[in-house]
Amino acid sequence: MRVFWTVVARELVRFIRSWQLVLVVLYAFTMEVYIAGSGIELKPRNVAIGYVDESGGGLSQKLLHYFHEPEFLPPVAFNSQTALSQAVFDKEIVLGLIFDEDFEQDFRKNKHATLNVLLDATAASQAYTTLSYLSNIVLNFSDTAFSVELVTHKLFNENANNATFMALTELLSITTMLSVILTAVVFVKEKEDGTWDIMLLMPVNAKSIILAKSFSQVIIVMIGIVISVGFVVFGAFDTPIHGSFFAFLVLAFLYAFTGAGIGLFVAAIAKDVMQVAQLSVVIMLPLIFLSGAWTPIYAMHPWLQTLSLLSPLRYFIEGTESIFFRGTPVLELYPYFLGVFGVGSILYLIGFRKIGHLF
Amino acid sequence: MRLEVRDVSVFHKNRLGIAHANFEANEGEIIGFIGADGAGKSSLIHAIAGVIACQGEIVFDHHTYRSCKEAEPLKARIGLMPQGIGLVLYDLLTVDEHLRFFADIHDLRRDDAFEAYKMRLLQMAGLEKFKDRQAGKLSGGMMQKLSLICTLLHRPKLLVLDEPTTGVDPLSRIELWEILEEIRRSEGTICLISTAYMQEAAKMDKILLFDEQKIIAQGTSAELLKTVESLCYDPDTPCVEPCIRTLQTLYTLSPLEATSTQTPTLEALFFVNALRNGKTMPPIVLSDKKKSDFEGDVLMDAKGLTKRFGTFVANDNVDICLKKGEILGLLGANGAGKTTFIKMLLGLYPIDRGELRLLGKTIETPQDRQALKASIGYVSQHFALYNDMSVQENLLYFASMRGLSSETANERIKRYAQELGFENYLNALPPELPLGINQRFSLASALLHEPVILFLDEPTSGVDAIARAQFWELLKCLKEKWKIAILITTHYMSEAEFCDRVVLMRQGTKIADDTIEGFYAKHPKARNFEEIFLEYFR
Numbered sequence: 001m002r003v004f005w006t007v008v009a010r011e012l013v014r015f016i017r018s019w020q021l022v023l024v025v026l027y028a029f030t031m032e033v034y035i036a037g038s039g040i041e042l043k044p045r046n047v048a049i050g051y052v053d054e055s056g057g058g059l060s061q062k063l064l065h066y067f068h069e070p071e072f073l074p075p076v077a078f079n080s081q082t083a084l085s086q087a088v089f090d091k092e093i094v095l096g097l098i099f100d101e102d103f104e105q106d107f108r109k110n111k112h113a114t115l116n117v118l119l120d121a122t123a124a125s126q127a128y129t130t131l132s133y134l135s136n137i138v139l140n141f142s143d144t145a146f147s148v149e150l151v152t153h154k155l156f157n158e159n160a161n162n163a164t165f166m167a168l169t170e171l172l173s174i175t176t177m178l179s180v181i182l183t184a185v186v187f188v189k190e191k192e193d194g195t196w197d198i199m200l201l202m203p204v205n206a207k208s209i210i211l212a213k214s215f216s217q218v219i220i221v222m223i224g225i226v227i228s229v230g231f232v233v234f235g236a237f238d239t240p241i242h243g244s245f246f247a248f249l250v251l252a253f254l255y256a257f258t259g260a261g262i263g264l265f266v267a268a269i270a271k272d273v274m275q276v277a278q279l280s281v282v283i284m285l286p287l288i289f290l291s292g293a294w295t296p297i298y299a300m301h302p303w304l305q306t307l308s309l310l311s312p313l314r315y316f317i318e319g320t321e322s323i324f325f326r327g328t329p330v331l332e333l334y335p336y337f338l339g340v341f342g343v344g345s346i347l348y349l350i351g352f353r354k355i356g357h358l359f
Numbered sequence: 360m361r362l363e364v365r366d367v368s369v370f371h372k373n374r375l376g377i378a379h380a381n382f383e384a385n386e387g388e389i390i391g392f393i394g395a396d397g398a399g400k401s402s403l404i405h406a407i408a409g410v411i412a413c414q415g416e417i418v419f420d421h422h423t424y425r426s427c428k429e430a431e432p433l434k435a436r437i438g439l440m441p442q443g444i445g446l447v448l449y450d451l452l453t454v455d456e457h458l459r460f461f462a463d464i465h466d467l468r469r470d471d472a473f474e475a476y477k478m479r480l481l482q483m484a485g486l487e488k489f490k491d492r493q494a495g496k497l498s499g500g501m502m503q504k505l506s507l508i509c510t511l512l513h514r515p516k517l518l519v520l521d522e523p524t525t526g527v528d529p530l531s532r533i534e535l536w537e538i539l540e541e542i543r544r545s546e547g548t549i550c551l552i553s554t555a556y557m558q559e560a561a562k563m564d565k566i567l568l569f570d571e572q573k574i575i576a577q578g579t580s581a582e583l584l585k586t587v588e589s590l591c592y593d594p595d596t597p598c599v600e601p602c603i604r605t606l607q608t609l610y611t612l613s614p615l616e617a618t619s620t621q622t623p624t625l626e627a628l629f630f631v632n633a634l635r636n637g638k639t640m641p642p643i644v645l646s647d648k649k650k651s652d653f654e655g656d657v658l659m660d661a662k663g664l665t666k667r668f669g670t671f672v673a674n675d676n677v678d679i680c681l682k683k684g685e686i687l688g689l690l691g692a693n694g695a696g697k698t699t700f701i702k703m704l705l706g707l708y709p710i711d712r713g714e715l716r717l718l719g720k721t722i723e724t725p726q727d728r729q730a731l732k733a734s735i736g737y738v739s740q741h742f743a744l745y746n747d748m749s750v751q752e753n754l755l756y757f758a759s760m761r762g763l764s765s766e767t768a769n770e771r772i773k774r775y776a777q778e779l780g781f782e783n784y785l786n787a788l789p790p791e792l793p794l795g796i797n798q799r800f801s802l803a804s805a806l807l808h809e810p811v812i813l814f815l816d817e818p819t820s821g822v823d824a825i826a827r828a829q830f831w832e833l834l835k836c837l838k839e840k841w842k843i844a845i846l847i848t849t850h851y852m853s854e855a856e857f858c859d860r861v862v863l864m865r866q867g868t869k870i871a872d873d874t875i876e877g878f879y880a881k882h883p884k885a886r887n888f889e890e891i892f893l894e895y896f897r
Contacts, residue, residue: 006756006759201707203730
């Protein structure tokens with residue numbers, strides 16, 4: 001037991017001494033999470049609009065009036081359709097509107113007018129949300145016979161605030177990344193520095209060294225999670241938590257050990273820190289893809305949905321969402337705990353055995 | 360064609376590399392740079408090769424330069440081989456691909472003359488049979504020869520080699536020198552070579568001696584030896600004045616009235632220089648130790664040890680035994696299987712065949728090893744230490760892993776620090792320390808648990824002459840006082856003379872095993888151990 005704590009203390013001291021690493025970890029857990037929360041915006045914002053108005057004004061100007069900040073920049077007038085197309089091509093304009101000569105006439109007479117829209121669809125999801133804004137604005141003008149009004153009740157994330165969700169997901173991805181890489185690096189550093197042999201020659205049980213080394217990195221990740229949740233998730237984004245914070249910590253702890261297990265596996269194969277970086281990316285990307293962090297699981301191909309059961313991150317994300325947004329009671333969280341614990345202990349055991357062979 | 364170095368100083372940021380260096384070299388001359396690690400040899404070499412900027416001026420072939428840019432027009436006529444084995448090579452390229460690659464980056468036309476020259480180089484290096492072998496699969500000596508011929512491919516008129524022979528076995532060293540001799544004769548190339556081997560320096564036309572960022576002496580080998588001729592005495596000569604006493608020689612500042620049987624070597628220059636700077640070697644005093652529990656006489660007995668890596672046999676049927684209070688030297692070329700053998704003894708590699716008895720117990724399972732780990736000490740090739748912890752923390756950590764109580768640990772660390780003379784460095788980080796100090800403190804870490812067997816894998820490579828002399832004195836003390844058995848590998852043939860018994864290895868097999876006296880009796884003509892060694896490998 002003394003050896004265990006000696007190794008843990010040693011690894012923590014080494015971590016704190018390498019201030020570059022401390023900075024990277026702090027950055028990942030704070031700024032990176034903050035940027036993901038505040039920076040990724042799916043709603044239109046500062047969209048540049050250009051228009052060609054051959055209809056003589058009136059209705060067209062009234063319509064343009066609805067495009068205002070912060071979603072849209074003030075509309076810019078163009079003399080010809082060619083000039084507008086060119087502007088769209090040059091990325092000066094994202095949304096181009098063309099009001100034909102007969103636009104207003106058609107609208108007044110036939111109640112059926114056509115508005116041509118040029119849309120730069122490079123950033124597809126932004127473009128489509130812009131388009132839906134446009135349809136809404138146009139819809140307000142038309143008298144439809146079909147009059148159903150939608151009254152929406154937003155559940156769990158009442159402000160439909162994208163930031164809290166994105167920040168939390170990013171935090172979980174960062175937890176994955178750091179628990180894998182930090183653990184792997186701790187072992188591979190020894191290979192690089194040639195201290196591996198010295199470590200092997202100590203009259204110490206290999207199991208306690210492996211456990212102690214991975215445990216020390218789990219501690220670092222846990223501290224990072226607490227800082228991140230405190231300063232960014234609660235502090236900057238003011239995310240409400242409806243469930244038990246303690247349950248979240250336990251889940252995160254289990255998950256960090258899962259990551260450490262993958263790290264052990266990587267460390268057993270990699271020869272130097274460079275290879276750790278390469279291997280970790282190859283192993284982690286599928287885990288994150290399949291977890292529902294970027295695409296909801298119900299939107300995946302059925303095969304991938306089944307595969308996603310293997311990603312421990314899936315249980316971690318779903319569990320965390322339930323704790324934060326839904327406020328699921330602790331006892332009902334058991335599927336997520338079981339999931340993380342089950343997949344996690346298999347992965348940790350594989351990693352543990354793989355690196356144990358080298359001892 | 361002539362090289363002049365006038366008042367050259369090099370700074371690495373704020374740290375001085377070399378100060379006020381002056382020397383000249385003529386066509387076809389070999390100039391040797393000798394001196395300890397960090398004495399400034401590499402700094403001057405890089406400045407002359409035109410890869411770092413310097414103050415002062417360097418004139419080669421009527422062209423003056425002091426920065427990389429000014430040296431650019433000369434690059435086609437300069438060849439540089441940096442320090443470190445295989446540093447300019449690519450593991451996955453074959454020998455032939457290397458030559459073609461280096462020809463292409465120098466923009467050489469691959470005509471008949473080029474092909475003929477390439478073949479000549481390959482033959483000189485003895486690599487013509489290995490044209491299709493990947494560089495990563497060559498031995499250390501072959502890698503250095505390949506690096507050298509790659510550097511020679513564009514027929515440089517100024518050849519700058521930074522420690523080309525460090526860590527290379529004596530045989531490959533001789534072959535490297537043969538290539539250089541041939542090239543300077545046929546091409547008139549000026550060769551600047553830094554080396555840690557004093558015997559090599561004796562073959563050079565002129566020697567520059569480096570110490571603490573200065574050139575402290577220059578001249579031919581004979582001229583330099585003359586200055587210390589009257590300062591070397593037999594080790595048992597009495598002396599009250601400041602002096603340094605090593606296992607072989609006593610060095611003084613002024614002549615004594617004693618007779619001497621010593622022929623001075625260039626190493627003497629370093630000892631005398633250290634004396635002039637007011638340094639002496641503190642005598643090593645080891646405290647007594649309680650007797651070990653193990654009563655037998657043979658501590659290690661290996662019979663028919665065999666290790667294979669795929670189809671390659673690294674060790675074939677090696678029998679070696681090690682007795683109490685004995686220093687056993689394990690010598691052989693690079694890739695002869697010395698390190699593999701030690702790693703097998705330590706259990707870092709599984710034994711494929713054969714029987715190993717350590718302290719009277721046959722080793723069969725990992726559990727057998729676990730029990731013995733407490734009786735074995737090991738210092739690896741590169742003094743593997745944790746670079747982000749201070750010396751003291753390193754030692755405390757090792758002690759704690761060894762299960763020593765913190766009182767015992769602190770007491771022993773204090774004692775070793777005094778006895779091995781690294782007291783002043785306890786709070787420094789290993790990378791900041793001279794290699795000689797790191798070497799002693801790795802030895803301390805291997806001694807913390809008071810082992811009865813020590814395995815040392817090239818502990819003296821790259822360490823300066825004075826530190827090496829001290830190290831050997833220490834080993835002798837350990838042997839005599841504590842009756843520790845020591846197995847050591849080294850590339851310095853002069854060090855073989857300090858061993859009680861020497862085992863020679865070639866291509867994974869043992870080819871000779873005898874006491875030093877036994878070797879000299881079998882080869883009465885040999886003047887030193889290097890000559891005996893070469894007898895076996897020629």
